[in-house]
Amino acid sequence: KNEVEQSPQNLTAQEGEFITINCSYSVGISALHWLQQHPGGGIVSLFMLSSGKKKHGRLIATINIQEKHSSLHITASHPRDSAVYICAVRGLGAQKLVFGQGTRLTINP
């Protein structure tokens, strides 16, 4: 079993729908990251969380440390949101990230 599991692996939705991507992890962490990878391959960091909730525009990320679970939500989804969304965790005292396998999101117009 991977240390970081994402669900679903693939998600297709219509423009305007509310999107939820889930991430579960099995180790104690100091932080969790959500990343976005566009079709060209470049990766950008969306959020870093150690507790609670963060919001940026139409993106919201939450984390429940006790349940070892995080969610990434996208409100009013748009075709430009189509990308692979990656969850990554930094273990306690670790100097590296462990990555989930990614969720491929496709938003159709």
Place this chain on the structure above:
Amino acid sequence: DGGITQSPKYLFRKEGQNVTLSCEQNLNHDAMYWYRQDPGQGLRLIYYSQIVNDFQKGDIAEGYSVSREKKESFPLTVTSAQKNPTAFYLCATGTDDPYTQYFGPGTRLTVL
């Protein structure tokens, strides 16, 4: 223009040849990382370096080598010992406070 440069974007090599992927940064970050990405899998850490002249093996270091002679540069050599080298390779830099990683555009290596 600040950032991380990986070149070339696409690289083709014949089986049995060593190939070196470049990664250059002008962000003045101490830490640098090399990842491999295969379809349907998460990023896997090959090597990382937290300071010049020092580096550590990641989870899949076999068949790869690195050097860190300068802060700005962290080249990755894919040797002929790597059994399945065709993949997308990403270089990243990192900061400690807050702990964040910044990714380069990647190099797609195809071994024929």
